[in-house]
Amino acid sequence: MDISFDLTVAWAILLAVAVYIYVVLDGFDLGIGILYPVFPHKRDRDLMMNTVAPVWDGNETWLILGGGGLFAAFPMAYAIIMPALYPPIIAMLLALVFRGVAFEFRWRAEGPRTRLFWDWAFIGGSTVAAFSQGIVLGALLQGIEVDGRAYGGGWWDWLxxxxxxxxxxxxxxxGLLGACWLNWRLEGDIQDKARRIARILGFGTVAFIGIVSIWTPFLEAAYFDRWFGWPQILQVSPIPLLVLGFIALLGRELYNERNDYMPFVLTLGLFGLCFLGLGxxxxxxxxxxxxxxxxxxxxFKSQLFMFVGAIVLLPMILGYTAYAYWVFRGKIDHSSGYH
Structure with a gap:
């Protein structure tokens, strides 16, 4: 697999990193919303939300960077992808908006019925947003019909x-990310429950990784040649081997109660390897x-101008994000409130 590095490749790497950071940061707080139904008590739900309350809205900065960067650096791709994927993308954005509203309004709910409504809005927004992101990924991988410089397919081709x-x-x-995050940030009975859920979702996630990994090479001949052709197989074989290694380590750490942060770190590494496989x-x-x-x-001049700005801004974004997580580090309990 030949890679010639230039500014266009640098932009592709930058956008890929932005999307991965979004998956990392927004994935676990979306996961908390997905896990809400298995934590029915208000006290537990309040505590779960408190673990992400100081940082959740900043996590979506990276989604904006990814979308805006695609429009700026690869406008033709933006013009083709958006019409092809309007329904799942619009569903994702509306779900994120509704989820954000629910996040704030449930704290001000005046009665149990109103709070229940906002809880389910939070659950629905988180689940629909995550499902829509997966739909977009799958539709992009399976290919988009292109007619010249425009989208040439139908309204439902993504489904x-x-x-x-x-x-x-x-x-x-x-959901696995969210459970591992709760295992890291909480303690007591709710932590034990989160760890048990993480074990179940860990099996599910590994099964889905296997299904998608086996299915993907048969979508396009180019994918199959990339993974199974010779000598390409020698170049890409470390990725599935590392995936198996991370799965084994994750399985061990989910049953090891000494390092609460390790399941979360290993899950991020597993996601990173899957992202590398996508690349x-x-x-x-x-x-x-x-x-x-x-x-x-x-x-080129447009890419260069924007790349300089991105290089200046990225360390600032990473800096305040890291600082926010550092300030609100450690375990929390029921005495740690949002407001």
Whole structure:
């Protein structure tokens, strides 16, 4: 797999990193909403929400960076992907808005029925957002029909059995992230319950990784050649081997109560390897297998101007994000409130 590095590739890496950071940071707080139904008591739900209350809204900065960066650096890809995926993308954005409203309003609910409504709004928004993100991923992987420089497919092309499986996989994976986060940040009975749920969701996530990994190479001949052709198989074989290693370590740590943070860290590493596998499939396309990165790229001067700005802003964003997590580090209990 030949990689020639230039500014277009640098932009692709930057956007990939932004999307991965979004998955990492927003994934676990979406996972908390997904887990709400198995924690029916208000006291537990308040405590779960308190673990992410100081940082959750900043996590979505990376989604904006990813979407805005795609529009700025690869406008042709943006013009094709958006019409192809309008329904799941709009569903995701509306779910994130509704979830954000529910996050704030449930604290001001005047009665149990009103609070229950906002709790279910939080559950629904989190689940729909996660499922929609998986749908988008699956639809992009299976390919988008391109006609010249525009989308050439139909309204429902994104909805396939593969994209639905990807949607369910993301819901399960985010649930695992959320459970591992709660295991790290909480203590007592609720931590024990979160760890038990993480074990169940860990099996589910591993199963989904296996299904999607086996299915993906058969979507496109280029994917199959990338993973099983010779000598490409020698270049990409470390990825599945590392995935198996991380799965084994995660399984061990979920039954080890000494290092509460390790299941969360290993889950992030597992997600990172899956993300790397996605990159192996898609390279060098931004829309597999129709539009390459260079086909969709904006002019060099435009990319350079925006890249300089991004390089200046990224350390600032990373800095205040890291500081926020550092300030609100450690275990919390029922005495730690949001307001």
């Amino acid at each position: 396939t059995s593969f994209s639905v499986v990807c949607g369910l996989a993301v819901v399960c994976g985010y 192996v499939c898609m390279w060098p396309y931004v829309i597999p297998t129709s539009v390459t990165l260079w086909d969709a790229a904006s002019p």
